[in-house]
Amino acid sequence: MPSSAPESAPEHLSPREICLLNAHRKSRVISKRIPDALVMAADTLVFLDLEVLGKPGDLQDAHRMLTMLQGRTHQVVTGVCLLHLRDHREVLFAESTLVTFLPLDSDQIQHYLSKINPLDKAGAYAIQDHGELIVSGISGSYSNVVGLPLERVREEMAFFEM
DSSP, X not given: OOOOOOOOOXXXXXXXXXXXXXXXXXXXXXXXXXXXXXXXXXXXXXXXXXXEEOOOSSHHHHHHHHHHHTTSEEXXXXXXXXXXXXXXXXXXXXXXXXXXXXXXXXXXXXXXXXXXXXXXXXXXXXXXXXXXXXXEEEESOHXXXXXOOHHXXXXXHGGGOO
16 A cells, blocks of 8 residues: 655665654554554665665666666665554664675666666666666665565564464
């Protein structure tokens, strides 16, 4: 269920804090509609140093982002909020994964962009969609880079088991 909560990236917050804030906002909006349900919301962003690379505005912006990332290591952070409003139970956590890109030239970037839709992807890429064309390696959770750290979600769900 999509949330109407606005996503933000205040400059004074760390990457982890930004993702947690956005995940919490999303979960609150949905939980108010269905207070008896356990709601899980997540927010994933790409950070190069401290610069936030969200979803690109257009293909030119996507190309710019991938050019910035090529040959470098960046951080993918996913904030997750598990919230059961009626039971007043909430768990917030964030996972971080380091992703290293291959050195890429403009033609290689254009080739990759022709294979995916980068406009709804933080950092303009999806590791699960032809990631082998751009990624040389990761350190951390693969599923986190996809957008939901499944291993950690399983651990945290124990708080909600009856």
